[in-house]
Every structure is written in C-alpha cells, then in structure tokens.
Amino acid sequence: MAKNGSAHDGSDGDSAAARRAPAGAAVLREDKTAAIRAAVFEELAAVGFARMSIEGIARRAGVGKTAVYRRWRSKLHLVLDVVSAVAAAGLPSPDTGSLRGDVRMLLEVAARALRHPMASQIIPDLLAEAARSPELAGALKTALHDSQQGVAAAMVARAVERGEIPAGVDAGLALDLLTGPLYWRLVVVRDDLPGGYLDELAAAVAGALGGR
CATH class of the missing domain: 1.10.357.10 (Tetracycline Repressor, domain 2)
Incomplete structure (x- = not known):
C-alpha cells in the first residue's frame, strides 16, 4: 500500500506541476511583456504620466491588469523599467x-x-x-x-x-x-x-x- 501510495503521490505532484506550467508560462511570455512596454509609450504619449493608469496600459496592450501587476508593482516601476531599457x-x-x-x-x-x-x-x-x-x-x-x-x-x-x-x-x-x-x-x-x-x-x- 505504501508503494501504491507513493506512486499516487508522485502522480498527483506531476499533474499539479503540469497544471501550473501553462499559467507560469503565460506570466513570463515575452510577447505580452513587449506589448505592455509598447503600450506604456502609447499611453504616455496619449494621456501623460499623471493620468496614465495600469488599467489603461492593460487595455491598450490587450492583457489583463494581473499580467501587468505580476511584472511591475506600480506604474512608476513600469515606467522606470521602460526608461532603463531605453x-x-x-x-x-x-x-x-x-x-x-x-x-x-x-x-x-x-x-x-x-x-x-x-x-x-x-x-x-x-x-x-x-x-x-x-x-x-x-x-x-x-x-x-x-x-x-x-x-x-x-x-x-x-x-x-x-x-x-x-x-x-x-x-x-x-x-x-x-x-x-x-x-x-x-x-x-x-x-x-x-x-x-x-x-x-x-x-x-x-x-x-x-x-x-
């Protein structure tokens, strides 16, 4: 039974990892990151830093707000990152x-x-x-x-x-x-x-x- 239990536990672990992988991959997708960075420039040009919002950036990039917040904790840090890339x-x-x-x-x-x-x-x-x-x-x-x-x-x-x-x-x-x-x-x-x-x-x- 212990052997069967171990096999069962390993299978559950593998399944859980497999289920988690797509979500992790989506968070780190470079195309989303690039889209967000491009959206920052467009949003800055359109409304300026003071009126710029994470919601506006996400909408322009075609992603959810969560995708932005998983990469940067605020619009200031997002702009700092973009400026540093420049x-x-x-x-x-x-x-x-x-x-x-x-x-x-x-x-x-x-x-x-x-x-x-x-x-x-x-x-x-x-x-x-x-x-x-x-x-x-x-x-x-x-x-x-x-x-x-x-x-x-x-x-x-x-x-x-x-x-x-x-x-x-x-x-x-x-x-x-x-x-x-x-x-x-x-x-x-x-x-x-x-x-x-x-x-x-x-x-x-x-x-x-x-x-x-």
Whole structure:
C-alpha cells in the first residue's frame, strides 16, 4: 500500500506541476511583456504620466491588469523599467574616421529619435514629473545623460588619438553640444530642421571642441 501510495503521490505532484506550467508560462511570455512596454509609450504619449493608469496600459496592450501587476508593482516601476531599457539601447558609437563625421552621425540618430511624435510628447512630460519623483529623475538622468556619456567619451578619445583635438576635452561638454541644440529646436521650440542644419551643426560642434 505504501508503494501504491507513493506512486499516487508522485502522480498527483506531476499533474499539479503540469497544471501550473501553462499559467507560469503565460506570466513570463515575452510577447505580452513587449506589448505592455509598447503600450506604456502609447499611453504616455496619449494621456501623460499623471493620468496614465495600469488599467489603461492593460487595455491598450490587450492583457489583463494581473499580467501587468505580476511584472511591475506600480506604474512608476513600469515606467522606470521602460526608461532603463531605453537607456540600455543608448546611442551608437560611430567611428567614421573623423570627429566631424562622428558628430554628424550622432546628430542624425538623435534628431531621428527626437523627431518621433511620441518622444516629443513623452520626454517633456516625464521631465516635468521627475521634478516630483526622485526615482524617476534618477532613471531619466541615466537614460538621457549617463548612458550616452560613454559614447561621447569614446568619440572624444578617438579624436584626440587622431590629433584632431587637444587632450583634455570634456566629454560632458561634447555631449551637451551634441544634444542641447537639437533638444531645444525639436522638443522645446518644436521647429523643423532646415536643409543642411545637421551638417552646419556638426561643423560647429567639432569646431567648438577644438577640431581642425
């Protein structure tokens, strides 16, 4: 009887595990996670952080609220995760053979990102919300500055090695010169870029950094 009982217990355990597996798999499904992350961007662009809700995100993603809460415990943590993912993507690290070429490529990538309708709506809203949320402020600093600092430092280091600029150029200043004018024109003023603007800006940035 003990043998039969053991077999019976093992069978019940296997059956229970089998019954639980689909539910666990559904919680961890990457397509649902991706849909939720995409819905966060859409919801932020549509209603802003203050009015954004887990219910709205779930509805837009086509999932239940439980699917969202099993991954993130609040909308703040969800946004922090999405912002961190953007930070991880970062800017490319171009190596065109010249400082001006590297600057021009980075300006093109940044301009394309800032031209996106969602970015022009989401970034100012999140920056305003960051004034009230230290956690969000820290995540945005990482996404919008710290993660790009290494790219700027590498670009400056290569230019120094090529003898294009003197040693000691501040990578932080390079990053400010790269992104500041574009953010001002595309996000703050919301004006389009005239023809040749990126070429002129690339020349101006390289010149400001001491490029020959």
